[in-house]
Amino acid sequence: MKRIYFDHAATTALDKDVLEKMQPYFSRHFGNASSLHTFGQEARQALDKSRQEIANILNCDPLEIIFTSGGTESDNLAVKGPTLAAFRDKLISKPLHIITTKIEHPAILKTVKQLEKLFGFEVTYTDVDVNGLVNLSQLESEIKDNTILVSVMYANNEVGTIEPIPEISKIIQKYKGKRQKNGSKLPIYFHTDAVQAGGYLDLDVKKLGVDMLSISGHKFYGPKGTGLLYIKKGTKVEAINTGGGHENGLRAGTENIPGIVGLAVALKNAQESGDEIGKKVSSVRDYLIKNLTKKIDGVILTGHPEIRLPNIASFLIERIEGESMLINLDLKGIAVSTGSACSSGSLEPSHVLKALNYPPEKIHGSLRISLGKENTKEEIDYFLEVFPEIVDKLREISAL
Numbered sequence: 001m002k003r004i005y006f007d008h009a010a011t012t013a014l015d016k017d018v019l020e021k022m023q024p025y026f027s028r029h030f031g032n033a034s035s036l037h038t039f040g041q042e043a044r045q046a047l048d049k050s051r052q053e054i055a056n057i058l059n060c061d062p063l064e065i066i067f068t069s070g071g072t073e074s075d076n077l078a079v080k081g082p083t084l085a086a087f088r089d090k091l092i093s094k095p096l097h098i099i100t101t102k103i104e105h106p107a108i109l110k111t112v113k114q115l116e117k118l119f120g121f122e123v124t125y126t127d128v129d130v131n132g133l134v135n136l137s138q139l140e141s142e143i144k145d146n147t148i149l150v151s152v153m154y155a156n157n158e159v160g161t162i163e164p165i166p167e168i169s170k171i172i173q174k175y176k177g178k179r180q181k182n183g184s185k186l187p188i189y190f191h192t193d194a195v196q197a198g199g200y201l202d203l204d205v206k207k208l209g210v211d212m213l214s215i216s217g218h219k220f221y222g223p224k225g226t227g228l229l230y231i232k233k234g235t236k237v238e239a240i241n242t243g244g245g246h247e248n249g250l251r252a253g254t255e256n257i258p259g260i261v262g263l264a265v266a267l268k269n270a271q272e273s274g275d276e277i278g279k280k281v282s283s284v285r286d287y288l289i290k291n292l293t294k295k296i297d298g299v300i301l302t303g304h305p306e307i308r309l310p311n312i313a314s315f316l317i318e319r320i321e322g323e324s325m326l327i328n329l330d331l332k333g334i335a336v337s338t339g340s341a342c343s344s345g346s347l348e349p350s351h352v353l354k355a356l357n358y359p360p361e362k363i364h365g366s367l368r369i370s371l372g373k374e375n376t377k378e379e380i381d382y383f384l385e386v387f388p389e390i391v392d393k394l395r396e397i398s399a400l
């Protein structure tokens with residue numbers, strides 16, 4: 001059976017070119033980058049080169065890049081690192097305050113919840129509108145004198161909406177200035193989770209105006225278990241992974257050289273071909289959106305109609321269960337995902353779609369199609385051929 005992969009927001013296949021560049025570092029150049037001998041120095045060179053290449057893309061200093069095991073670890077370091085540093089520097093006069101959005105990935109939401117629960121942090125989960133966009137004036141009104149961190153994702157992984165990161169940065173800069181004038185020592189930092197943005201959006205940290213930015217390798221045809229956190233010089237961060245002095249003392253552990261080489265090659269490839277691939281992918285996505293909404297009644301497109309990633313199309317299919325759609329499509333060889341309850345073992349329907357104000361009965365019918373560079377309009381045609389039959393069959397037996 002022909003198999004079609006429409007789940008690139010979950011993960012992507014490793015590019016052949018990336019694998020080839022990684023391979024020598026598994027065996028021939030296997031050294032530990034901390035060793036002083038030639039084996040070690042070969043690994044060190046690869047590490048430094050990868051860091052420099054990534055710094056060129058992010059428009060930052062190589063020392064501002066901390067390699068991690070992926071988006072989740074980067075997000076954890078971005079949230080916990082500055083708050084631990086504030087404890088270390090004895091800057092706490094009242095509970096620290098963090099602002100984030102209701103639609104972040106659990107790597108952020110569960111991390112801030114942990115700080116809220118265990119250490120009494122105050123957390124504000126700012127609202128988004130029906131399209132998934134943060135409300136700038138609301139966010140500004142939520143900043144307080146004990147706010148240490150604002151974390152807003154660059155692009156949402158379920159609906160694809162792109163948040164106005166440079167505009168949010170301007171607001172934060174204003175507060176940084178106010179703090180300085182007031183003589184307050186407590187910093188206020190701006191972090192963005194750019195895990196879904198890699199390959200499609202500009203990652204220039206200066207243009208974005210962020211203090212920290214998370215990236216994950218496996219979302220743009222790089223290796224799983226690789227990622228990075230950009231940390232702007234001057235941002236006070238305490239390590240979460242303690243041990244050796246790796247990564248500027250901010251992330252102990254022998255560096256994953258093959259993974260880091262793969263991450264750098266994949267990011268370079270993705271950013272270089274991003275515009276071209278973005279155009280191709282968005283034309284396939286628009287073809288899907290146009291034809292799906294034409295072919296089936298009771299289909300709602302979620303996320304912002306224009307300010308969205310080129311590769312994500314997310315729908316609510318009325319009177320139907322997401323899991324049943326997913327399983328029936330899988331039987332036809334098509335891989336998609338759903339934010340309906342029970343997906344990924346969760347009992348709760350998607351927190352993102354809830355935050356966009358959709359009622360639970362509609363969220364049950366959630367369907368996310370996330371495209372990649374290899375998907376074609378012919379594959380969409382096949383999907384459009386088999387999907388209406390699945391919908392008819394499921395609606396006939398649906399209790400919704």
Ligand SMILES: Cc1ncc(COP(=O)(O)O)c(C=O)c1O
Pocket residue numbers: 009010069070071072073075105107153155156157193195196216217218225227
């Ligand atoms: C927006 C976002 N943040 C963080 C993560 C976690 O990244 P990783 O799988 O590399 O830990 C994901 C993964 O889906 C994501 O989509």
